[in-house]
Amino acid sequence: MKPAPFSYALPRTLDEALELLHEYGSEARILAGGQSLAAMLNMRLATPKVLIDIAELPELQTISRRCNHVEIGAGVTQAELMAWPELADTQPLLTMILPHVGHYQTRQRGTICGSLAHSDPSSELPLALALLQGEVVLRSKRATRTVAASDFQTALMTTDVGDDEMVVACRFPVADGNRQFGFREITQRHGDFAIVAIAAHSTENGVRLAAGGVADVPAAIDWPRLSDRDLSDALNDFAWQLGGNDDVHATARYRRDLVRRIGRTIALEVIDAPA
């Protein structure tokens, strides 16, 4: 449980960090809070030559509300976003999910963008990004580009981030005041990785629902207002479409059943809630 040797770089500016990334490419890894990466290093699932520590870079510490989205810098911790006074008004889903992201102790170093970059299929922040159709801002020495949530996670724990790119911010849309939001997850212990996590919000004519923990990446789907029976059929189709795998925590069959049952509860909750 000790990491393989690596060199440690502490750039003072974002430009210095991007220069290092340009130089080392795939041999470097960006270190922010380290709450997923350090565990992977300790287990030698990752063996980079250089760690580039960006946790304290002043350019990456801001949470800013623009007209239709909130932008969260790559140095912002999960605890800092939870404590942001405007969060509940800006995006209620984030207020709902953040207490489930890791534990009190890991949220104080773990970052929002780091969780997205790590892209564990059962973690809550990628699920929220998929449901809300947020964006991730990537930067390299060459250019800056913005990637939509649906294009960001390309496969199991794999993202669209290039070897010389880093996540500098993510964006979540500001919630429409008429939308209702719902979230629930099943875990072995509060704060553990979800066996299945479901998030949903009402839409103009129905519901948008997303599931994590089943497929390799979180998946979202839109439905019009459905009859009771059609909702059950739609959830069943969605569960089979997600598939899922057996592992030490749960079988694929149990996961699909959770999608049907929790999915139904949350869908009805957001559709029926008074605006």
Added chain:
Amino acid sequence: MRLLDADSRHTIRFQLNGKAVEGVAAPRMLATDFLREALGATGTHAGCEHGVCGACTIRLDGKAVRACLLYAVQLEGRNVQTVEGLAGHDEELSAMQTAFRKHHALQCGFCTPGILMSLSQLLEEEPGADEARIRDCLSGHICRCTGYHGIVAAALEVFEAHRRSGGESGRERTDV
């Protein structure tokens, strides 16, 4: 920019429980191993070494964090508090430590240092925390022998006393 070579050992200077300390470590050395082996501060325990069990929890600039997910080189210039810093200079136990003893909140004691560090931050920042909030904070720790009832009872007693005294928590040291 600091660039610390993988194969060399580097001098790291920081504040440990209010005192300036220094030691040498290669970049890959975990903060837990550095505290224990380079500095002899063995109160911080190394358990799972991947952030799950909570035994290694320390306070870094006041925040309760996993020392096994930190590297020694990241402590440079920081303010670190470990379980050794909770008791007073006269070695009198803190209010929380006293309550742990009273309520049999520890048996083998392996998880205890980490739990004390988490609760010390919670007490400082959220003295109004209720049982649910205390249990939520404790969910980041695993105790395999005592069970959690004694730990929760001890914490509740200290939070209650802290509230009654209007924020003065007796021997609890909060400034390092």
